[in-house]
Each structure stands twice: as structure tokens, then as C-alpha cells.
Amino acid sequence: xxxxxxxxxxxxxxxxxxxxxxxxxxxxxxxxxxxxxxxxxxxxxxxxxxxxxxxxxxxxxxxxxxxxxxxxxxxxxxxxxxxxxxxxxxxxxxxxxxxxxxxxxxxxxxxxxxxxxxxxxxxxxxxxxxxxxxxxxxxxxxxxxxxxxxxxxxxxxxxxxxxxxxxxxxxxxxxxxxxxxxxxxxxxxxxxxxxxxxxxxxxxxxxxxxxxxxxxxxxxxxxxxxxxxxxxxxxxxxxxxxxxxxxxxxxxxxxxxxxxxxxxxxxxxxxxxxx
Amino acid sequence: xxxxxxxxxxxxxxxxxxxxxxxxxxxxxxxxxxxxxxxxxxxxxxxxxxxxxxxxxxxxxxxxxxxxxxxxxxxxxxxxxxxxxxxxxxxxxxxxxxxxxxxxxxxxxxxxxxxxxxxxxxxxxxxxxxxxxxxxxxxxxxxxxxxxxxxxxxxxxxxxxxxxxxxxxxxxxxxxxxxxxxxxxxxxxxxxxxx
Numbered sequence: 001x002x003x004x005x006x007x008x009x010x011x012x013x014x015x016x017x018x019x020x021x022x023x024x025x026x027x028x029x030x031x032x033x034x035x036x037x038x039x040x041x042x043x044x045x046x047x048x049x050x051x052x053x054x055x056x057x058x059x060x061x062x063x064x065x066x067x068x069x070x071x072x073x074x075x076x077x078x079x080x081x082x083x084x085x086x087x088x089x090x091x092x093x094x095x096x097x098x099x100x101x102x103x104x105x106x107x108x109x110x111x112x113x114x115x116x117x118x119x120x121x122x123x124x125x126x127x128x129x130x131x132x133x134x135x136x137x138x139x140x141x142x143x144x145x146x147x148x149x150x151x152x153x154x155x156x157x158x159x160x161x162x163x164x165x166x167x168x169x170x171x172x173x174x175x176x177x178x179x180x181x182x183x184x185x186x187x188x189x190x191x192x193x194x195x196x197x198x199x200x201x202x203x204x205x206x207x208x209x210x211x212x213x214x215x216x217x218x219x220x221x222x223x224x225x226x227x228x229x230x231x232x233x234x235x236x237x238x239x240x241x242x243x244x245x246x247x248x249x250x251x252x253x254x255x256x257x258x259x260x261x262x263x264x265x266x267x268x269x270x271x272x273x274x275x
Numbered sequence: 276x277x278x279x280x281x282x283x284x285x286x287x288x289x290x291x292x293x294x295x296x297x298x299x300x301x302x303x304x305x306x307x308x309x310x311x312x313x314x315x316x317x318x319x320x321x322x323x324x325x326x327x328x329x330x331x332x333x334x335x336x337x338x339x340x341x342x343x344x345x346x347x348x349x350x351x352x353x354x355x356x357x358x359x360x361x362x363x364x365x366x367x368x369x370x371x372x373x374x375x376x377x378x379x380x381x382x383x384x385x386x387x388x389x390x391x392x393x394x395x396x397x398x399x400x401x402x403x404x405x406x407x408x409x410x411x412x413x414x415x416x417x418x419x420x421x422x423x424x425x426x427x428x429x430x431x432x433x434x435x436x437x438x439x440x441x442x443x444x445x446x447x448x449x450x451x452x453x454x455x456x457x458x459x460x461x462x463x464x465x466x467x468x469x470x
């Protein structure tokens with residue numbers, strides 16, 4: 001019996017040692033990658049032209065499926081939603097933004113942006129209480145800086161991970177290999193909203209609340225961009241390529257937390273036509 | 276005497292140049308006002324489209340955008356193909372540009388800032404005011420200022436997303452789907468212009 005206990009202890013000790021070594025190596029690697037990932041490298045790594053198109057056949061099929069779903073579900077619902085009174089739409093939009101803080105704040109911390117994490121925590125507390133469950137963006141009204149969403153894909157990018165291949169997910173839409181993998185973190189405890197609705201049974205929330213919030217976010221996005229999407233589809237030579245380009249440009253800006261167009265568009269792109 | 280005369284001529288030339296030079300932000304605001312006034316007129320959509328095309332020809336560097344859009348494929352074209360491309364691109368661009376704008380009725384755009392990048396480019400910042408159906412939209416204009424007397428629009432950057440760049444990647448996709456065959460792109464452009 002003693003032998004078994006001793007053996008078990010040895011196995012556990014070896015395992016613990018292995019896990020510790022793996023963790024240290026991983027952290028060292030991340031820190032190392034992080035050290036080399038300055039703004040310029042980040043910009044280049046996430047440039048839309050650098051993102052590989054590995055599964056174009058699948059992506060185009062998935063894109064066609066999503067277009068079908070859009071025509072049948074999202075577009076008709078968005079066309080009704082967009083004519084609702086502005087205070088209702090703003091309220092819904094504010095609530096969804098407020099809810100997204102539960103993913104943004106841990107990502108602020110993971111990216112080392114502690115002051116932003118503090119500001120967003122304050123924003124979340126104020127808007128959830130004074131702002132009546134986020135319906136009113138009181139924080140902005142009293143002068144908080146503009147809110148920027150963060151997610152686990154952006155954090156991986158900031159830590160130096162490249163985007164990998166472009167992928168169009170059925171129903172969920174455009175993404176990259178990195179962002180798809182990173183989104184798994186939401187279901188592994190990284191999204192407090194998911195935890196209290198789907199993962200754990202609570203007396204206040206149910207699965208429905210989580211999925212309803214996601215569908216509403218989709219409808220809200222579609223309604224806000226209703227004319228732009230119609231216009232783009234009507235005037236594109238290749239709608240798939242246009243959406244891909246816009247998505248990847250947007251993603252690059254979000255990763256860099258940049259609002260300046262100088263970063264998104266290199267002057268040398270234009271200089272080449274001068275010659 | 277000669278020195279004085281040279282100084283006067285130099286000062287005069289500088290004055291003339293400053294008088295004729297058009298500031299990029301004023302150029303954008305006046306272009307926007309022209310388009311806005313036209314869009315609020317009580318005329319048919321087809322008439323609006325035709326008049327918008329004239330404004331675009333005056334204010335947009337269509338040829339420059341065309342070659343930018345073509346990317347590195349431009350280097351493989353001979354002179355005749357370049358000419359053919361320029362003609363086809365202009366038709367495509369004017370149709371696409373005017374159809375997009377004609378959907379708006381009386382859009383209100385306010386220019387509020389500009390940033391001179393270098394002697395060739397100035398970025399002008401503006402806001403398309405919100406309506407009950409859509410939120411406020413930030414629009415930045417990349418203005419080509421090499422000829423200060425005649426600035427030209429080279430790109431619109433809507434909420435940080437460049438239309439020229441999107442178009443460039445779209446054209447690259449058409450070429451890539453057709454093994455780089457420029458004639459396939461010509462055909463696609465023609466089909467778009469004729470639809």
C-alpha cells in the first residue's frame with residue numbers, strides 16, 4: 001500500500017514538474033513573442049494581404065449559405081428593426097456594448113492594458129446600475145473615453161500570433177484561423193455572460209438569454225449597415241472579396257486599436273503609380 | 276535693381292500660387308456641397324446619376340485610382356491594354372460611384388479637420404450626420420494635392436475602411452480566379468457597366 005502511495009506521489013510530482021516546465025516555457029515564449037511584436041510588426045502581420053486564402057472553395061460555399069440566411073432571416077428582421085424609434089435602437093445597442101465588457105475587461109488585462117481595464121470596469125458598473133442594465137450609456141455622457149471592444153483573438157494577435165488562414169464560418173461569418181481558435185476561450189470560462197447563462201444553471205438567466213443576445217447583436221449590426229451592405233452587394237464585382245477585404249481591414253484596425261487611416265493604408269501603395 | 280526685381284517677381288509668384296492653391300478641406304466641403312445640392316434636387320434618379328458622373332470626373336482621380344486598383348498586374352500590361360483598361364475602368368467607376376451616391380437624399384457631411392501627410396497627400400476628416408435609420412459615419416478623404424490648383428480625391432475611408440483598397444483586393448480576386456487573365460477582368464468590367 002505504501003509502495004502504491006509512494007508511486008502515486010512520484011507520478012504526481014513528475015506530472016507537476018512537467019506542467020510547471022510547460023507553463024514556464026509557454027510564458028517565456030509568449031513574452032518573447034510579445035517583445036518582438038511592436039506596432040510595425042503587428043501592422044504587417046495583420047495586413048489583409050498577408051492573410052492566406054487556404055479554403056476558398058469552402059469559404060465561398062459558406063458565404064453563399066450565409067447570404068441565403070441573411071436574405072431569409074437577418075435582412076427582413078433588420079428591415080423592421082431599423083425603423084423602430086431611435087431611443088429603442090440606441091438602448092439595445094448600448095446594452096449589447098455594455099454586456100461585451102465582460103469579455104473586453106479580461107482581454108484588457110491579458111494585453112497588459114490595466115488602466116483601460118479599470119476604465120471599462122467603471123464603465124460597466126455605472127452603465128449597469130445608473131444606466132439601467134446598460135440601456136443608457138451614462139459613462140460616455142459623463143466623459144469616459146470611447147469604448148473599444150476587445151476579444152481573445154485580438155489578445156492572441158497582440159501576443160504575436162499571426163492570423164493564419166481566412167475562414168468564413170457558417171452562420172457566424174468571416175473570421176481567421178487564429179480568431180476562431182481564440183473564440184473557444186469564451187466557452188472555457190472566458191465569457192462571464194456565457195458562464196451565467198449557458199455553462200452554469202442560475203435562477204436568473206437561461207441559455208435563451210445568451211443566444212437571444214447573440215442573435216440581437218447580429219440584427220443590430222445588420223440594421224446599422226443595412227444600406228451599406230445592399231450598396232456594396234449591388235456595386236461589387238466580387239462581393240465575397242469585398243466583404244473579406246473590409247472584414248480584414250476592420251480586424252487589423254481593432255488589433256492595433258488604431259483610428260488613424262495612415263496606419264491602415266501605406267503611402268507606398270500609392271507611390272507605385274507615380275512612376 | 277535686378278535683385279529687387281527678382282524679389283518682387285518671386286513674391287508675386289508666391290502670391291499667385293497661394294491665391295490659386297485650393298485647400299484640401301475647402302475642396303472636399305465644396306465637392307460635398309455640390310453633390311448634396313444635386314441629390315436634394317427634384318429630378319429623376321437617372322438625371323442625378325448623369326450629373327453625379329460629371330462631378331466625379333471633375334473631382335476624382337479616376338485614372339490614378341484605376342492603376343492603384345490594378346496593383347502589380349499593371350506592370351504586365353502593354354500600352355494598348357493600359358488604354359483599354361483606363362477606358363473600361365472609368366465606365367465601371369462612374370457607374371459604381373454614381374449608383375452608390377444616388378441612393379442618398381440630401382446627405383449632410385461636415386468637414387472638421389485635415390492632416391497634411393506630405394506634399395502629395397492630405398487627409399480630410401468629415402462626418403456624415405446620423406439619420407433616424409443609420410448612425411453617424413466617419414468619412415476620411417485621401418486628397419491628392421500634387422497639383423495644388425486642382426486637388427483630386429483618391430480614396431474614401433469610411434470608418435477606417437478604405438474603398439480603394441477594398442476595390443484593389445476585389446480586382447485581385449477576379450484576376451486570381453481567372454489565372455491572371457486581364458481579358459477576364461475587362462469582360463467583368465464590361466458586364467458590370469452594361470448591366
